Amino acid sequence: MSEKLLRVGTTYIPVTNVELSSVWYVNKLDAELSYKDEDKAILNLANQSIFLVKSKEHQSSNFIDIYGEERFSLTFEVNGLDALETIHKDFIGKGIRVGDIENRGHSGRNFVFYDLDSNKFDVWSELSPIFREKYFISE
Known part of the structure; x- marks a missing residue:
């Protein structure tokens, strides 16, 4: 096999409140928000795409x-x-x-x-x- 995995492109992080969490990541970690809806937010952070995914509590x-x-x-x-x-x-x-x-x-x-x-x-x-x-x- 000559092809190989080149990089990690996206990391998924469970959050209970997409709105609050996306604001936290932008304000505290200087992430860049590129998309948000009720169920997820997509951030650019540290050369990677980070998905904040709405999850049940205690995940x-x-x-x-x-x-x-x-x-x-x-x-x-x-x-x-x-x-x-x-x-x-x-x-x-x-x-x-x-x-x-x-x-x-x-x-x-x-x-x-x-x-x-x-x-x-x-x-x-x-x-x-x-x-x-x-x-x-x-x-």
Whole structure:
């Protein structure tokens, strides 16, 4: 097979209120709203299409690992530790629920944050080398 999957194009995130959630993502994460109806909102965020899909209460994209820990299903990348620290402070200032900056034993640092429906996301200070090269981003 010569063809292969090239990228993740869309991520679907369950939300209980499409209107409130789309406003939150636009105001808190600087997402760009490209479409919205009663059942979904389509956002452009971090070089990806994010669909906020109306779901029943207590749904989230989180899962529990074998050790009983709640895990995130999506990690955002930023360009270095300074960027991570700046975004962490910015998120706190915007009233976003965030965790501490952590050293998880691999390169870079991380922190988690949550949206209105407690969907848990990760932020990592290490930008993918392929992304860095493609978009001419220097360290």
